[in-house]
Amino acid sequence: MKPEATVGILMLDSRFPRLPGDVGNPATWPFPVRYGIVRGATPDRVVMRQDPDLLGPFIDAGRELVRDGATGITTTCGFLSMFQDELAVALSVPVATSSLMQVEMVNRVLPAGQRAGILTICASTLTAELLAKANVPDDTPIGTTEGGREFTRAILENRFELDVNLARRDNVAAARSLAAAHPDLGAIVLECTNMGPFAADIAADTGLPVYSIVSFLNWFQSGLAPPAFG
Structure with missing residues (x-):
């Protein structure tokens, strides 16, 4: 039997509460997920500044999730559509950023x-x-x-x-x-x-x-x- 797919979730470097229904709460998902925190990717740097210097850390964290068994990659911020094309090129699995x-x-x-x-x-x-x-x-x-x-x-x-x-x-x-x-x-x-x-x-x-x-x-x-x- 083929093992169930694991979605890798690239997390912002955040500390606010994550309620059930939030992407960052494992209880939201009826399937296996694996989280990887992108250090330094604060809400301010992603949403307010859209810092291009974060691309490298997102790629590195995505590759680590794939090495750990993720069969698809997503993120915890809709603004990360800014990296959709680059992550899709850099990673070897499907990517849905936003x-x-x-x-x-x-x-x-x-x-x-x-x-x-x-x-x-x-x-x-x-x-x-x-x-x-x-x-x-x-x-x-x-x-x-x-x-x-x-x-x-x-x-x-x-x-x-x-x-x-x-x-x-x-x-x-x-x-x-x-x-x-x-x-x-x-x-x-x-x-x-x-x-x-x-x-x-x-x-x-x-x-x-x-x-x-x-x-x-x-x-x-x-x-x-x-x-x-x-």
Whole structure:
């Protein structure tokens, strides 16, 4: 019997709490995962500065995960679409860096006249280049938790504590504003891998399908280890 695929997850150098539903919490996954921390890759350096000097450390950490048995590689930040092409060249297994890569696919399954929107932790630094790296259409609606009371600041400042209820309110309020501003919105894709714990709350409040790193990696892993029937 073929062994079950192991997804290697390149972790930011972070200390904020990782709730069930967060990519960095092993309890989120119904399949084997292996984590590798990229030292120095803080939320600030990745999201705010998009530091190109981090490429080498990400490649090194990815290669180590592959040596340890990972059969596919992902990351813990949607902004790492910036390294999608380079990691795909450097590593010998499939690479899915960013939840943003779902936007194009979600658009294809929505009813005519509807489109997917993005909810991001930081709209002010989510550049056209990062979106293009994930094949996100130019006119995609974008909402953000930036300016909220808790979520964006706690994550980007890499705090030890997170007020979960306030973070949930930030996410739901941002999604509600996004939906209200775009009547043609048919689904929401969560850029931030720390938004997964709030996906169900967002879906319940907006009435829209919500896609996150959780949906993306369940799909990703299902191809690495297809189920056997019969």
